[in-house]
Amino acid sequence: MNGRALVFVAICGALFGFGLALSTMVKPEVVLAFLLWRDMGLLLVLGGAVAVTFAAYHLVPRFIHKPWSGESFGTHPSEMSARTLAGAAIFGIGWGLTGVCPGPAIAGLGVGNWPLLLSLAGLAAGGFVQGFFFAPESP
Amino acid sequence: MGAGMGLLFVSTGLIGGMSTVFTSVWSYFSRAPFFQEGRFVSSRRWRLVYAAALVGGAFIWLACCGEPFVTGVPAWRLVVGGFIAGFGARLSNGCTAGHGICGMASLQPASILSVLIFLATAMVTARVVAAFG
Numbered sequence: 001m002n003g004r005a006l007v008f009v010a011i012c013g014a015l016f017g018f019g020l021a022l023s024t025m026v027k028p029e030v031v032l033a034f035l036l037w038r039d040m041g042l043l044l045v046l047g048g049a050v051a052v053t054f055a056a057y058h059l060v061p062r063f064i065h066k067p068w069s070g071e072s073f074g075t076h077p078s079e080m081s082a083r084t085l086a087g088a089a090i091f092g093i094g095w096g097l098t099g100v101c102p103g104p105a106i107a108g109l110g111v112g113n114w115p116l117l118l119s120l121a122g123l124a125a126g127g128f129v130q131g132f133f134f135a136p137e138s139p
Numbered sequence: 140m141g142a143g144m145g146l147l148f149v150s151t152g153l154i155g156g157m158s159t160v161f162t163s164v165w166s167y168f169s170r171a172p173f174f175q176e177g178r179f180v181s182s183r184r185w186r187l188v189y190a191a192a193l194v195g196g197a198f199i200w201l202a203c204c205g206e207p208f209v210t211g212v213p214a215w216r217l218v219v220g221g222f223i224a225g226f227g228a229r230l231s232n233g234c235t236a237g238h239g240i241c242g243m244a245s246l247q248p249a250s251i252l253s254v255l256i257f258l259a260t261a262m263v264t265a266r267v268v269a270a271f272g
Contacts, residue, residue: 008146008147010195019141021201049141094227115217
């Protein structure tokens, strides 16, 4: 990947991080209030993010043939498998326990939410155990 | 958030889920075959830049418009919940960003079903913890 693309990655990551902070996703308390149905505002956040991303994924490739900086538009197919669905169920248990998911765990550091370092350590350890001991068969 | 994901796709063609960074970063340290798969090694650099930029973007918000915030969620829940969420997200190949935003925006049935499942288990877990915690 060239330097120009990395600059775009940095700009987009910053936008995403700004959005996570602005939308209060970096506050686990707000996420837990959503999960307890006390404050459904985050449903609008998710809906808004999906709508904008949907427009980008589906409309933009009709007008330009390849990205500004890159060879082609990528896809990331989700496999309909027991693995995917069981993982989602396990992920939800962890998310419900803390109110912290991977994006906000990282972005939260930017607003001074330092205890999220503990979550990051947990997330990294979980990723390691999955990859080291529960890796899927090589494709 | 949608603007970041959308612009990432328009400008680079990349799909910007978050949780993969917790696998790809291990490719720097571990020789285990799974971590050395091409999809992680080839994406590990931009994923780290992306993660660092996430912190930067949140800091910009703090500098321009927000107040610092420190969570009161107990440490053991942050660690244990993080571990479970990290394991699950990587097993499932997606988290709230990957399945929730990217997967749903591309209308993938497995992602949409995953979102419904993790919302359900998260709501049940949060309720159980609120009752006993």
